[in-house]
Amino acid sequence: MKERTQRFGVSMDDTLLKKLDAYIASKGYTNRSEAIRDFVRENLVEEEWKADRKQVVGTVTLIYDHAALELPKKLTDLQHHFHKEIISTTHIHLDEHNCLEILALKGKGEKVKAIADRLIAAKGVKHGKLVMSTTGKEIV
Numbered sequence: 348m349k350e351r352t353q354r355f356g357v358s359m360d361d362t363l364l365k366k367l368d369a370y371i372a373s374k375g376y377t378n379r380s381e382a383i384r385d386f387v388r389e390n391l392v393e394e395e396w397k398a399d400r401k402q403v404v405g406t407v408t409l410i411y412d413h414a415a416l417e418l419p420k421k422l423t424d425l426q427h428h429f430h431k432e433i434i435s436t437t438h439i440h441l442d443e444h445n446c447l448e449i450l451a452l453k454g455k456g457e458k459v460k461a462i463a464d465r466l467i468a469a470k471g472v473k474h475g476k477l478v479m480s481t482t483g484k485e486i487v
């Protein structure tokens with residue numbers, strides 16, 4: 348479905364506008380509109396994560412040493428336990444010791460956050476991060 352595009356004016360102080368222009372130039376935006384659309388989308392996605400009933404999508408990135416005692420088993424146990432929310436996992440052997448695991452999660456925001464916290468907090472995880480994204484259904 349093609350959305351209709353509308354134009355609207357935005358009033359802003361010189362100082363704030365200068366900062367906005369410097370920011371969008373540093374990020375490589377070609378115009379203010381695309382930057383402002385991204386700001387709006389970012390905030391809407393944040394709201395989706397706060398909502399009780401909305402489904403969200405997120406990815407968890409984990410770096411760990413596969414020789415870390417008990418950790419691979421614990422991560423697998425968590426993935427089986429939360430199989431409804433953890434919809435995909437990719438495991439990459441980075442070198443002789445280190446593993447990169449990327450998990451895709453879908454579900455209610457609070458639940459996905461709680462699962463991500465448990466994965467990231469597992470003993471032996473060197474670095475972990477949740478990227479909070481969206482199903483895209485309500486974001487254009």
Ligand code: NI
Pocket residue numbers: 413438439440441445446447
């Ligand atoms: Ni590995």
